[in-house]
Amino acid sequence: xxxxANGYRxxxxxxxxxxxxxxxxxxxxxxxxxxxxxxFNNWQRTEIRMHKDAAxxxxxxxxxxxxxxxLRHGSLYKIHVHGDNGWLDRIPAYARRVVQDDETKNYTAQxxxxxxxxxxxxxxxxxxxxxxLIYEAHVGTYLEFMRDILPRIKKDGYNAVQLMAVAxxxxxxxFGYHVSSFFAPASRCGTPEELKELIRRAHELGLxxxxxxxxxxxxxxxxxxxxxxxxxDHLYSPPGDAGYQQYWDSKLFxxxxxxxxxxxxxxxxxxxxxxxxxxxxxxxxxSMIYRHHGYVTFDSRDRFFDEGVxxxxxxxxxxxxxxxxxxxxxxxxxxEDVSGMPGICFPQxxxxxxxxxxxxxxxxxxxxxxxxxxxxxxxxPSSIWWExxxxxxxxxxxxxxxxxxxxLVGDKTxxxxxxxADMYWHMQKDDHNAVVERGVALHKMIRLVTASxxxxxxxxxxxxxxxxxxxxxxxREGNGWSHKYARRQWxxxxxxxxxxxxxxxxxxxxxELLRSVKNFQSTLIQKVWDSDGDQILAYMRKDLVFVxxxxxxxxxxxxxxxxxxxxxxxxxxxxxxxxxxxxxxxxSVRHFTQFDPxxxxxxxxxxxxxxxxxxAVVLRKVKIKK
Numbered sequence: 001x002x003x004x005a006n007g008y009r010x011x012x013x014x015x016x017x018x019x020x021x022x023x024x025x026x027x028x029x030x031x032x033x034x035x036x037x038x039x040f041n042n043w044q045r046t047e048i049r050m051h052k053d054a055a056x057x058x059x060x061x062x063x064x065x066x067x068x069x070x071l072r073h074g075s076l077y078k079i080h081v082h083g084d085n086g087w088l089d090r091i092p093a094y095a096r097r098v099v100q101d102d103e104t105k106n107y108t109a110q111x112x113x114x115x116x117x118x119x120x121x122x123x124x125x126x127x128x129x130x131x132x133l134i135y136e137a138h139v140g141t142y143l144e145f146m147r148d149i150l151p152r153i154k155k156d157g158y159n160a161v162q163l164m165a166v167a168x169x170x171x172x173x174x175f176g177y178h179v180s181s182f183f184a185p186a187s188r189c190g191t192p193e194e195l196k197e198l199i200r201r202a203h204e205l206g207l208x209x210x211x212x213x214x215x216x217x218x219x220x221x222x223x224x225x226x227x228x229x230x231x232x233d234h235l236y237s238p239p240g241d242a243g244y245q246q247y248w249d250s251k252l253f254x255x256x257x258x259x260x261x262x263x264x265x266x267x268x269x270x271x272x273x274x275x276x277x278x279x280x281x282x283x284x285x286x287s288m289i290y291r292h293h294g295y296v297t298f299d300s301r302d303r304f305f306d307e308g309v310x311x312x313x314x315x316x317x318x319x320x321x322x323x324x325x326x327x328x329x330x331x332x333x334x335x336e337d338v339s340g341m342p343g344i345c346f347p348q349x350x351x352x353x354x355x356x357x358x359x360x361x362x363x364x365x366x367x368x369x370x371x372x373x374x375x376x377x378x379x380x381p382s383s384i385w386w387e388x389x390x391x392x393x394x395x396x397x398x399x400x401x402x403x404x405x406x407x408l409v410g411d412k413t414x415x416x417x418x419x420x421a422d423m424y425w426h427m428q429k430d431d432h433n434a435v436v437e438r439g440v441a442l443h444k445m446i447r448l449v450t451a452s453x454x455x456x457x458x459x460x461x462x463x464x465x466x467x468x469x470x471x472x473x474x475x476r477e478g479n480g481w482s483h484k485y486a487r488r489q490w491x492x493x494x495x496x497x498x499x500x501x502x503x504x505x506x507x508x509x510x511x512e513l514l515r516s517v518k519n520f521q522s523t524l525i526q527k528v529w530d531s532d533g534d535q536i537l538a539y540m541r542k543d544l545v546f547v548x549x550x551x552x553x554x555x556x557x558x559x560x561x562x563x564x565x566x567x568x569x570x571x572x573x574x575x576x577x578x579x580x581x582x583x584x585x586x587x588s589v590r591h592f593t594q595f596d597p598x599x600x601x602x603x604x605x606x607x608x609x610x611x612x613x614x615x616a617v618v619l620r621k622v623k624i625k626k
Contacts, residue, residue: 007266012094029056030232038077083231124203132457157511216284256312279332321354381537396456415467466504502580
């Protein structure tokens with residue numbers, strides 16, 4: 001399959017050393033006539049005709065003797081297609097660079113033939129980074145992100161970057177989910193070589209780079225995208241209404257069509273091969289694998305096997321996973337599936353689709369629902385434990401409290417749901433505001449219980465780790481095409497006079513704690529105690545004890561937990577003053593377990609703690625020196 005998925009090495013512009021020139025090839029079986037035109041022929045639409053073969057592939061050859069001085073790196077071009085829908089100027093599906101004119105706003109393909117990129121021996125192996133700790137991010141420009149943000153991610157302890165909106169998309173406000181050119185990096189962010197430099201530098205810093213891959217649908221635009229590229233409505237899509245994603249106003253892929261499979265599989269290999277990405281988060285998997293796109297109630301297991309399942313899409317995803325792992329054995333694949341389809345993360349040898357991880361999408365939904373609908377006194381630890389650990393034991397999950405979904409305009413992040421407008425007025429360090437203090441405390445506790453219960457990995461969206469106060473809103477008609485909110489205000493977390501740095505500092509130490517235990521995600525997680533009445537939750541992982549008191553008003557003295565006999569030291573406390581807490585407990589005190597003859601046979605004793613209201617503490621069993 002690795003040798004099969006080579007469409008990007010045949011279609012588009014390909015250098016022919018033997019004939020000394022360039023070929024341009026495009027699959028357009030339904031087209032009646034196709035021409036190439038651009039600045040190299042003064043934009044004469046019908047001067048250079050392409051020729052069609054029996055497979056529907058149109059091609060044209062550009063000998064260097066004629067075009068060496070005209071067809072240059074950066075030349076602009078389009079194809080002029082005569083199809084059932086008339087004569088249209090289009091951008092080829094395999095274009096590797098597409099740019100927008102600042103004045104006309106029209107997109108045009110660009111002949112891209114730079115000097116080979118110097119990877120400087122890059123051979124990064126994502127399988128060696130341990131627990132997958134993902135920093136999900138949107139890029140302003142590749143070079144600015146490389147210079148300013150990668151060092152922050154490294155300093156904060158994350159070991160993977162998940163880049164959104166990588167492939168070209170005409171509408172900035174789509175957050176990159178309405179892709180138009182699948183082989184072209186978004187030109188508003190920089191050149192393909194600048195993206196490669198970003199990835200090379202990330203690898204130098206020890207960071208894996210995961211791409212948010214959108215193969216669930218594509219933009220319906222004719223001017224910029226691949227919709228009806230040959231003049232028919234069924235080139236890359238099923239015909240008629242079956243090819244339309246009504247919920248997203250976009251076009252669907254026909255996964256059962258061999259040429260479409262080849263196009264998409266070639267795209268999977270392309271980003272791994274040409275750009276050294278370390279894997280993918282496959283977006284919209286639920287929409288792909290069901291003909292109803294997941295817009296039903298999954299009230300029965302029959303839903304996983306009835307006529308609503310798109311078998312062609314499951315086959316494609318299985319092939320895509322096989323390809324990714326065969327080409328790059330260390331590649332990471334993550335499925336964004338909310339339905340819980342069995343087998344998605346099973347090995348293919350056992351009949352599964354072969355994803356490495358599933359996104360734990362129920363967890364952020366739970367936190368939103370809890371914050372919106374429940375009083376603090378009704379936050380039940382048994383429910384929190386269930387939601388954060390409810391998963392198939394043999395499926396690895398990426399847990400997260402919130403992602404980009406909550407950071408977009410129209411939604412609210414956790415910190416904004418907790419504090420709301422008081423964030424604008426009461427985030428100075430010397431400003432004691434009850435709403436802010438509650439929000440800061442719960443923000444830390446929510447993230448700690450989510451991150452420390454992982455069985456696969458943990459994800460955070462950029463800025464949420466320090467409680468960024470605003471949503472992200474890209475330029476669109478509704479905001480006057482403003483860039484004002486297409487930003488993250490890093491100066492907030494850098495300002496030591498504001499409380500944002502408390503959250504950022506806590507997140508950094510929390511991530512450091514997870515990384516301090518080898519393969520933390522694989523360690524056994526054992527519930528020690530929960531009490532909905534007291535709002536107390538405690539569990540262990542290896543030598544670590546995690547204790548949470550979600551009560552807004554009750555602090556407990558000498559609250560006991562049965563743990564292995566020994567001495568325990570505090571290594572992280574959400575209530576520590578350096579994290580904006582009240583410092584109500586003395587973290588320098590070491591805690592010794594107390595003998596109880598009833599539990600001698602279990603080799604357990606009572607660990608008794610003072611647990612302030614609305615706080616969490618992590619203790620580590622002290623190793624006895626031999």
